[in-house]
Amino acid sequence: MKLYQTLESQLKKEPNYVSDNGELKKWVVLNKAQNFDEELIGLLLDNSDLKQKFFIEIKSTLIFNQNLFIQFLEQKNYLNDSYTQFKNKIGLSIDGKYLKQRNEVALVWPFKDCILEGGQSREEDKREEIFFNETLAQDEITELLDPKVLTNAKLFDKDGEKDFIQFNRNEKGTITDNLIIKGNNLLALHSLKKEFAGKVKLIYIDPPYNTGNDGFKYNDNFNHSTWLTFMRNRLQEAFSLLSEKGAIYVHIDHHQLGYLNILLDEVFGKNNKVQIIALKTASPAGFKTVNPGPIDVTEYILFYTKNKSKFEFKKGYVPVSYNSNYNLYLDRDENVSKWKFTPLKEKVINDAGFANLAEAKKKYGDLWNSIIKVMIEDFAYKNSSNVVSIRDPHKPTEKLKELMAKSKNEERVIEYEREDGSKMHLYKGGALAFYSNKMQELDGKMEVTELLTDFWNHISWAGIANEGGVKLKNGKKPEKLIKQIIELTTNENDIVLDYHLGSGTTCAVAHKMNRQYIGIEQLNYGENDSVVRLKNVINSDKTGISKSVNWQGGGSFIYLELKKYNQTFIEKIEEAENSESLLQIWEEMKSKSFLNYNVDIQKQEQHIEDFKLLNLNEQKQHLCELLNKNQLYVNLSSLNDENFECTKEEKKVTKDFYQIKN
Numbered sequence: 001m002k003l004y005q006t007l008e009s010q011l012k013k014e015p016n017y018v019s020d021n022g023e024l025k026k027w028v029v030l031n032k033a034q035n036f037d038e039e040l041i042g043l044l045l046d047n048s049d050l051k052q053k054f055f056i057e058i059k060s061t062l063i064f065n066q067n068l069f070i071q072f073l074e075q076k077n078y079l080n081d082s083y084t085q086f087k088n089k090i091g092l093s094i095d096g097k098y099l100k101q102r103n104e105v106a107l108v109w110p111f112k113d114c115i116l117e118g119g120q121s122r123e124e125d126k127r128e129e130i131f132f133n134e135t136l137a138q139d140e141i142t143e144l145l146d147p148k149v150l151t152n153a154k155l156f157d158k159d160g161e162k163d164f165i166q167f168n169r170n171e172k173g174t175i176t177d178n179l180i181i182k183g184n185n186l187l188a189l190h191s192l193k194k195e196f197a198g199k200v201k202l203i204y205i206d207p208p209y210n211t212g213n214d215g216f217k218y219n220d221n222f223n224h225s226t227w228l229t230f231m232r233n234r235l236q237e238a239f240s241l242l243s244e245k246g247a248i249y250v251h252i253d254h255h256q257l258g259y260l261n262i263l264l265d266e267v268f269g270k271n272n273k274v275q276i277i278a279l280k281t282a283s284p285a286g287f288k289t290v291n292p293g294p295i296d297v298t299e300y301i302l303f304y305t306k307n308k309s310k311f312e313f314k315k316g317y318v319p320v321s322y323n324s325n326y327n328l329y330l331d332r333d334e335n336v337s338k339w340k341f342t343p344l345k346e347k348v349i350n351d352a353g354f355a356n357l358a359e360a361k362k363k364y365g366d367l368w369n370s371i372i373k374v375m376i377e378d379f380a381y382k383n384s385s386n387v388v389s390i391r392d393p394h395k396p397t398e399k400l401k402e403l404m405a406k407s408k409n410e411e412r413v414i415e416y417e418r419e420d421g422s423k424m425h426l427y428k429g430g431a432l433a434f435y436s437n438k439m440q441e442l443d444g445k446m447e448v449t450e451l452l453t454d455f456w457n458h459i460s461w462a463g464i465a466n467e468g469g470v471k472l473k474n475g476k477k478p479e480k481l482i483k484q485i486i487e488l489t490t491n492e493n494d495i496v497l498d499y500h501l502g503s504g505t506t507c508a509v510a511h512k513m514n515r516q517y518i519g520i521e522q523l524n525y526g527e528n529d530s531v532v533r534l535k536n537v538i539n540s541d542k543t544g545i546s547k548s549v550n551w552q553g554g555g556s557f558i559y560l561e562l563k564k565y566n567q568t569f570i571e572k573i574e575e576a577e578n579s580e581s582l583l584q585i586w587e588e589m590k591s592k593s594f595l596n597y598n599v600d601i602q603k604q605e606q607h608i609e610d611f612k613l614l615n616l617n618e619q620k621q622h623l624c625e626l627l628n629k630n631q632l633y634v635n636l637s638s639l640n641d642e643n644f645e646c647t648k649e650e651k652k653v654t655k656d657f658y659q660i661k662n
Contacts, residue, residue: 003053007072010047014039026073033069044069144630147191148183149639149646151563153653156531157556158538164558164649167656174199175657176493178511178555179518180530183562185499187633188520189237191562194658196518200241201494204485204506206251206477207231227256228263234499235267241497242306247274247489250302251477257300268304277301279481280457301485314488316452317440322377323448325389326435332386336425337412344387345372348379381448384439390430404429443548452488459484467544469536470528472503479544482509490515504530508544511537512551531559560657563650567632569593573620579612582619589623594631 008024011017017025032040041064044050054069055062153164167175175195181188208227238248248268252260257276265273277300284295305311329347331340346357352375354360361368380387393400400416407414408429416424425432440449464478465471482505486496492514498506501521507530510517519530533541540546540553564571569589576582590601604611604626611619634644639654646654654660 003049006047006049010043010050014043030070030073033066033073036064036066143635144632145187145190147194147636147658148187149563149634149636149644149650150191150560150654150657151647151650152559152561153649154559155556156535156538156559158554164653167558173659176516178507178516178557180501180504180507180534180557180559181518181520181562182522182524182560183520183564183633184522184567185520186234186237187562189234189241189499191636192518193237193240196495196497197240198243199495200497200518201243201246201491202486202489202515203238203242203246203248203497203499204251204482205238205248205498205500206502207500209253209255228259231260232263232267235263238497238499239267239306244307244310245312247303247305247311249277249485249489250304251299252302253299254296257302260302264302264304268306272305272308274303274305274308275454277303278455279459280455281461316484316488317442317447317449318452318456318458319442319447320438320450321448322373322380323389323435323438325391326380326387326433328388328390329383330386330388330432336415339413339425341388341427344376344380348372348375351379380435384436384448385434387435388432389435390428391433393424393431400424400426404431443545444550452484456481456484464544468504468508468533468541469543470503470525470530470533472525472528476503477505479505479509479512480548482506483513483545483548486510486513486515501530503528504533507557508533508537508541511555511557512545512549517557560653563634563644563646565631565634565644566593566627566629569627570624570632573623576616576620579616579619582616582623583608583612586623589626594628595626596628599626 011024011029017028019025029040044054044064045062051062054065054072056065057063155162155164168177170176235248242248248264250260250264261276279299279301280297281299282297284297327344329342329344331342333339349357349360349372352360354363360372364371393404396404403414403416403426407426412427413432414426416426418424435448438448438450439446441447442449459478459480461478464476467476467479486509490496494515496506496510496515496517497519498517499520501507501519503525504519504521507517507519511534521530525532534557537551538553538555538557540551542551545551569585572585573582576585586604589595595601611622614622634646636654636658638644639646639651
């Protein structure tokens with residue numbers, strides 16, 4: 001018993017291992033041990049008794065005996081923990097081994113849309129973590145990921161909410177309706193495969209960053225491998241949904257950038273990586289200035305294609321300010337050799353009515369530098385076809401080099417015709433570049449532009465809080481950002497998917513840009529939900545990109561849910577406020593839920609008084625562990641099973657979605 005006490009005392013020296021009520025966070029310790037965490041191993045080495053027990057010396061090197069340590073933690077008397085002792089009494093083991101000791105397949109569900117994290121339904125919920133990272137056999141995972149029955153189908157258009165009638169399909173039989181799906185995103189992705197595999201043009205996701213500072217109470221900064229398993233499960237399905245000409249953009253910050261890069265290389269292939277886009281998301285001001293070191297104002301987007309050789313790349317343009325290299329005004333003539341040039345500054349001063357520079361400076365005094373800058377920029381914009389600079393041409397031919405050399409000694413412009421028939425004008429040893437060639441129409445307005453690079457600092461993140469008429473703490477992205485991505489990757493009517501939908505920015509922008517979209521989200525954001533936002537879009541939302549795309553409202557979307565079964569019990573358990581409510585839920589579970597095959601109901605009843613002695617969180621965790629996780633939602637194969645009580649309406653929408661004829 002002394003060793004248990006020693007271990008508990010030593011582990012509690014690390015604040016991150018201790019809950020607010022002073023209890024040891026045993027799931028954190030196990031998590032650290034399974035990943036040979038340096039901090040944990042160092043803590044154990046600091047105590048001579050623990051060092052002797054859990055380390056083996058091989059050729060003067062100490063080796064951490066991971067298996068022994070984990071087995072010790074999972075023994076019946078683990079740290080005198082009442083919950084662990086209770087679990088062993090009621091039989092949550094298989095062949096004498098505890099679930100985590102069995103060599104089975106682990107499917108990780110650790111975050112905000114994770115059904116095994118306790119069914120958190122609101123971003124602002126804060127609680128001591130109740131974490132379910134359960135181990136499933138491969139056949140159980142297969143059943144878990146089967147397509148699901150759909151329920152609560154509704155159509156939303158300009159006339160409001162309507163009953164679902166049927167899906168619209170194109171000549172190839174593919175659904176053309178916009179879809180919003182509520183339910184676990186991994187299960188929803190699997191349910192989409194039969195209908196949309198190989199048909200999605202663009203996937204944009206803004207997943208949880210695993211920083212510990214997100215709006216959701218994650219399990220104490222999950223280790224990288226756990227987070228990456230969570231991501232990998234979903235990215236593999238995303239890959240299968242993308243078309244051969246499709247692309248995925250994954251939004252992340254610097255904490256997981258390197259790990260995610262490697263994961264995407266694995267899933268999509270190194271050859272299909274396009275670039276890492278750096279985003280300037282803030283200015284070095286306000287609360288950020290108190291942070292130690294360089295101020296963090298950057299996030300990143302990892303850009304991959306399904307098949308780079310088939311992806312159709314588009315050029316993007318961004319607005320820029322006046323380029324002072326365009327400093328000559330060209331007075332054109334039909335005869336190119338008679339073209340005349342005037343320094344742009346001189347031309348602007350003369351056109352403003354001043355005899356010379358001295359007269360202009362005298363009038364404006366100290367304001368002159370600011371005024372002339374504005375005057376030149378305005379003049380260049382309005383007279384762009386006559387404003388030029390002299391540049392070195394790209395990869396000049398030998399003939400062109402000869403003409404350029406000749407032009408150095410001449411006062412006239414020499415015209416040169418390229419092989420493609422286009423003309424180049426040579427002057428003073430260089431080629432004329434016209435300011436008008438930098439002009440592009442952006443968002444309905446002619447702008448001075450340059451080509452888009454992998455550093456995006458042209459999108460403002462200020463004032464986006466109310467875009468779409470909804471709010472989202474710690475995670476909302478500007479509509480203009482999503483517009484930029486959609487323009488680079490898609491054409492009208494292409495399918496856009498976001499399976500970490502949040503408040504619905506991706507779908508709102510896709511709707512305004514006439515793209516078909518699929519959005520998946522489990523959480524209910526209430527008045528800030530994606531459904532609310534898209535209803536606003538249909539009703540002529542004026543925020544975000546609406547002005548730039550001349551959005552007038554209209555369109556529709558279909559709302560669907562994955563039909564819950566055991567998930568309903570998990571949500572009831574989470575909402576329970578006392579033991580009495582949990583006991584009532586247990587009575588309902590015995591008759592209506594699907595329990596794990598290794599649950600001994602008789603032993604549960606025999607030790608019900610021990611159950612009552614557990615604290616509320618332990619009681620909740622225990623009841624959730626009793627549930628069969630591959631029956632959280634109703635599988636398509638159970639559509640006609642009377643045990644699941646699928647309604648006529650549910651059968652109708654489900655058969656229509658999966659194109660089942662009988």
